[in-house]
Amino acid sequence: MxxxxxxxxxxxxxxxxxxxxxxxxxxxxxxxxxxxxxxxxxxxxxxxxxxxxxxxxxxxxxxxxxxxxxxxxxxxxxxxxxxxxxxxxxxxxxxxxxxxxxxxxxxxxxxxxxxxxxxxxxxxxxxxxxxxxxxxxxxxxxxxxxxxxxxxxxxxxxxxxxxxxxxxxxxxxxxxxxxxxxxxxxxxxxxxxxxxxxxxxxxxxxxxxxxxxxxxxxRVARSKVEKVREQRPVTGSAEERDLRLVYEHFDGRKHDFEVLASAVAARILRRDGHAYREGWLTRLSGDGGADFVGRLDLGTGLSGTSLVVLGQAKCILPASNVSAEQIARVVARLRRGWIGVYVTTGSYSEAVQLEMVEDQYPVLLVNGRDLFREIRAMARDDHGGELIACVEHLVDHGAIPVAHRRSEEILLL
Structure with missing residues (x-):
């Protein structure tokens, strides 16, 4: 039977x-x-x-x-x-x-x-x-x-x-x-x-x-891992062409790309009604693994708390991968109760993702495909779909300053 x-x-x-x-x-x-x-x-x-x-x-x-x-x-x-x-x-x-x-x-x-x-x-x-x-x-x-x-x-x-x-x-x-x-x-x-x-x-x-x-x-963790090809736009597609355009626009302009990365991170973290506040960009030298700082507020009053958010931005060729060493720089900066965000025009290898999942590092990974989709959504909502006009407006009129401050100071603002 x-x-x-x-x-x-x-x-x-x-x-x-x-x-x-x-x-x-x-x-x-x-x-x-x-x-x-x-x-x-x-x-x-x-x-x-x-x-x-x-x-x-x-x-x-x-x-x-x-x-x-x-x-x-x-x-x-x-x-x-x-x-x-x-x-x-x-x-x-x-x-x-x-x-x-x-x-x-x-x-x-x-x-x-x-x-x-x-x-x-x-x-x-x-x-x-x-x-x-x-x-x-x-x-x-x-x-x-x-x-x-x-x-x-x-x-x-x-x-x-x-x-x-x-x-x-x-x-x-x-x-x-x-x-x-x-x-x-x-x-x-x-x-x-x-x-x-x-x-x-x-x-x-x-x-x-x-x-x-x-x-x-x-490894059960593999179910949470995306293949590299899935993190990139389809070859020959309009998405691939536009992502390449974004990369070329910011290549060699580190702080400008950090402004964009901070805005994308804020958009992601504000989903589902979460309160997120952009803080500042770190200086070009001695950032110690963090390019921008923000704060995520959960709850209100005595039933609320705030988390420091450390962000890293990496403008690389869309066909490139972020290395484990680069992710480790952000992880090394995190204290208890802090979270990290890594934003790139590239992608993350399966080995890097497995390490993140298995070691339970509190870091959000934003790949080139997701970055482009957020930019495209912002351009559609506020700039009539004009991609470059959108990113230029963010850089020229963004309110996020450059500062040399301790990351935990964001909790006092």
Whole structure:
């Protein structure tokens, strides 16, 4: 049956005709090896974790499933009273063997490596455990550590292994795993044939090794990241031509572009009724990572507060990217309760955006496409659609002064 008690049937989804059922009886479940023309291959290792059992006699460890960052820290299956050495227990032996394959120095070696299929036991809303499992992703072992653990109620210690596992992105597959890949691995097909039906991230890892992990690791933050091409107007469009015109108009005129950037930042920050006050531009030298200063007021009276806004403006070629070092200058200036705004005619690399999202830096990034759209809206509202007339008016008649003041003084105005 495909569905039981309203949940997808694990055995139905993992059915491989002609093969034994995939099992989840233990925490670490290694599938039986199969023979291929290139030697033996283990199709997959299914790893299960039960979070509510952490710290119990049965499970005296605490697995960590940080799926947003694509990382799992998983403890092996050696326990107090287990016979033999920790690497002799069934689960540890399977994962240590998998680790060796995951460290293969060649693509041919990695093509034989066994994928780890990670599953997490779910918990009902009232906190009672259920037998259902949730698929969390495909992983490879990055590091292995032999550790000494405290057995809790037994008041003794024992030796075990802990595994740091990189969870790969399945974005290209809409967060789904095609079980046909595992079936192909079980059928003994050639490595190259099996690889052709593997997830995209797995194929890239096989080709490039651990150097590819920063690109293929699962990161929820990636959903908040825009590709560089999406931050730029369409090639050959009127938007691209006009953005280039704006860049050429301000190229070499740093303070004039800062006036424009401050006005655009004010327009963005005033949306949804927020009260924003433009302050001043900093002097040409010694700005220390801030080109303009403003204040964002939230609430009123005793129920209100004000935030210092530090802005950075960068007029660069629309086809250029802002570097992480340039963003870091603004971040380094921010104090607790301050926010930053970075305005550019260019764009931001995916790596820069990921760093901003994952480190939760309070900085608004305004790229060239968004900058142009705000300017175009201002020109349409006040200057009959004349783009250059709009920006020249902002520069010539803008009320924002140039000052050499401490940023926090904006709170006193």
């Amino acid at each position: 495909p569905v039981i008690d309203g949940c997808p049937n694990f055995h139905f989804l993992t059915d491989s005709p002609g093969h034994l059922r995939a099992l989840l009886e233990a925490g670490i479940n290694g599938m039986r090896r199969v023979r291929t023309d290139g030697g033996e291959r283990r199709p997959a290792i299914l790893i299960r974790s039960s979070p509510w059992k952490a710290g119990s006699v049965q499970t005296p460890w605490h697995d960590v499933f940080d799926l947003d960052s694509g990382h799992v820290r998983y403890f092996g299956d050696h326990k107090v009273g287990s016979p033999g050495a920790p690497d002799g227990s069934k689960g540890n032996a399977a994962l240590l063997d998998a680790f060796e394959g995951h460290q293969a120095p060649t693509a041919e070696g990695r093509a034989k490596a066994v994928p780890l299929l990670l599953l997490l036991r779910s918990v009902t809303s009232n906190g009672k455990p259920k037998g259902h499992v949730e698929f969390c992703g495909v992983g490879v072992v990055e590091r292995v550590e032999r550790i000494v653990q405290w057995a809790g109620r037994e008041r003794t210690t024992f030796t075990n292994y802990v595994y740091d596992i990189a969870v790969m992105s399945l974005t290209a597959e809409d967060e789904r795993l095609d079980w046909d890949w595992i079936t192909a691995r079980r059928d003994g097909l050639a490595d190259a044939e099996v690889l052709s039906v593997a997830p995209k991230a797995w194929r890239e890892w096989v080709e490039h090794g651990h150097a590819a992990l920063p690109r293929v690791r699962r």
